[in-house]
Amino acid sequence: MLHIHNTLTRVKEEFVPLIPGKVRMYVCGMTVYDLCHLGHARVFVVFDMVTRWLRASGYVVEYVRNITDVDDKIIKRAAENNETPAALTERFINEMHQDERALGVLPPNHEPRATAYVAQMLGLIGQLIDKGLAYPAPNGDVYYSVRGFPAYGRLSGKSLDELRAGERVEVDASKRDPLDFVLWKAAKPGEPAWESPWGSGRPGWHIECSAMSADLLGKHFDIHGGGQDLQFPHHENEIAQSEGAHGCTFVNYWMHNGFVRVDNEKMSKSLGNFFTIREVLQKYDAEVVRFFILRAHYRSPLHYSDAHLDDAKNALNRLYVALKGVAPTAEPLDWMHPAAQSFKAAMDDDFNTPEALAVLFELAGSANRGDNAAALLLRKLGGVLGLLQRDAADFLKSGATASGFSEAEIDAMIEARRHARIAKDFAESDRIRQVLLAAGVVLEDAAGGTIWRRA
Numbered sequence: 001m002l003h004i005h006n007t008l009t010r011v012k013e014e015f016v017p018l019i020p021g022k023v024r025m026y027v028c029g030m031t032v033y034d035l036c037h038l039g040h041a042r043v044f045v046v047f048d049m050v051t052r053w054l055r056a057s058g059y060v061v062e063y064v065r066n067i068t069d070v071d072d073k074i075i076k077r078a079a080e081n082n083e084t085p086a087a088l089t090e091r092f093i094n095e096m097h098q099d100e101r102a103l104g105v106l107p108p109n110h111e112p113r114a115t116a117y118v119a120q121m122l123g124l125i126g127q128l129i130d131k132g133l134a135y136p137a138p139n140g141d142v143y144y145s146v147r148g149f150p151a152y153g154r155l156s157g158k159s160l161d162e163l164r165a166g167e168r169v170e171v172d173a174s175k176r177d178p179l180d181f182v183l184w185k186a187a188k189p190g191e192p193a194w195e196s197p198w199g200s201g202r203p204g205w206h207i208e209c210s211a212m213s214a215d216l217l218g219k220h221f222d223i224h225g226g227g228q229d230l231q232f233p234h235h236e237n238e239i240a241q242s243e244g245a246h247g248c249t250f251v252n253y254w255m256h257n258g259f260v261r262v263d264n265e266k267m268s269k270s271l272g273n274f275f276t277i278r279e280v281l282q283k284y285d286a287e288v289v290r291f292f293i294l295r296a297h298y299r300s301p302l303h304y305s306d307a308h309l310d311d312a313k314n315a316l317n318r319l320y321v322a323l324k325g326v327a328p329t330a331e332p333l334d335w336m337h338p339a340a341q342s343f344k345a346a347m348d349d350d351f352n353t354p355e356a357l358a359v360l361f362e363l364a365g366s367a368n369r370g371d372n373a374a375a376l377l378l379r380k381l382g383g384v385l386g387l388l389q390r391d392a393a394d395f396l397k398s399g400a401t402a403s404g405f406s407e408a409e410i411d412a413m414i415e416a417r418r419h420a421r422i423a424k425d426f427a428e429s430d431r432i433r434q435v436l437l438a439a440g441v442v443l444e445d446a447a448g449g450t451i452w453r454r455a
């Protein structure tokens with residue numbers, strides 16, 4: 001039975017979907033004005049893993065991840081580049097899809113764009129005004145009135161007073177309370193604008209998720225996810241909007257993945273310790289990056305460093321070494337196998353991927369001792385996490401640091417070493433191993449013969 005840690009209640013709860021056999025999940029996606037960074041990679045991979053596990057558990061999953069394509073940063077960047085916001089966002093949506101494909105992230109069922117849902121947002125804002133939960137301000141903006149929603153702060157675990165004192169909230173004369181947030185922004189010259197009952201303008205950020213999730217998943221659905229930084233104010237505001245307008249529970253399970261940290265600081269542009277997915281993929285195979293992300297529990301901080309990536313690469317190599325000669329298979333998985341049961345128990349415990357991966361390493365040990373059934377199960381369980389589906393020899397050779405030897409030369413040296421070993425000339429076989437090692441090529445003697453990888 002799957003248990004999920006619910007940010008709202010702060011405990012692991014048994015997962016019971018609203019409709020038996022079906023899971024409706026919404027995740028806050030990218031604001032598309034630049035290349036995705038490692039923090040985005042984590043959101044993509046974590047909720048891809050969640051979706052894959054729910055599907056492997058037999059659920060039909062309806063997964064929505066939105067695209068924010070109207071926003072201050074987009075407008076500013078487009079103006080700097082002398083292009084339209086639409087051209088800018090189209091470009092970075094394509095770049096994002098390229099990164100996702102590289103990381104083995106399956107496309108969500110729906111990828112709604114904010115600009116296509118302005119009518120639904122206007123409807124929601126109208127409902128909030130009718131209920132006294134929102135007000136048009138003299139400056140032409142429309143604000144949500146947090147004092148009208150007593151549950152405000154429940155997700156963050158803070159009262160309105162604590163939030164006012166603890167968070168950086170801008171003081172703005174047009175707001176009735178400093179925590180009131182904008183639903184509709186009055187048009188400014190040169191900015192994209194839509195007509196509304198409150199004048200020409202554009203939507204605030206928070207309202208898009210309430211409008212798109214209700215339209216695509218309904219007013220009350222199962223799982224809402226996103227990065228930890230979205231808990232406040234974004235998700236707090238989504239709850240206030242959706243529950244305020246619809247008068248029913250919005251979401252049953254709130255899931256948040258932890259930060260990516262670099263040298264124990266949060267990765268951010270302002271700290272200059274910021275890596276795009278593209279930069280990391282120049283140095284590391286995309287599957288290594290996916291494996292690195294899944295090695296940490298999704299709620300823990302993810303510590304990025306070259307040493308950690310190198311370590312992930314070596315660990316993934318070990319799994320591929322055990323897969324030598326075992327082709328990917330579409331055969332169903334035997335969930336009654338004790339290792340599959342341990343894997344399932346780990347995943348059902350709030351998606352505990354580090355423990356699930358530990359099961360894969362045990363299977364690799366058995367596979368290296370000649371247990372072919374273990375190797376096959378390793379392939380299949382890896383596939384559940386979107387890992388270990390490539391040809392082992394190809395993966396191991398793809399380490400991609402030039403060693404000075406061509407593949408044909410390396411194969412010839414391995415063959416020479418094999419003959420030396422048959423002739424019991426261990427000095428010669430050791431010499432060949434050392435020559436290759438000095439050139440960055442590591443030999444692994446497995447049950448099916450010697451295979452090599454670049455160190």
Ligand SMILES: [Zn+2]
Nearest residue numbers: 028209234238
């Ligand atoms: Zn959102």
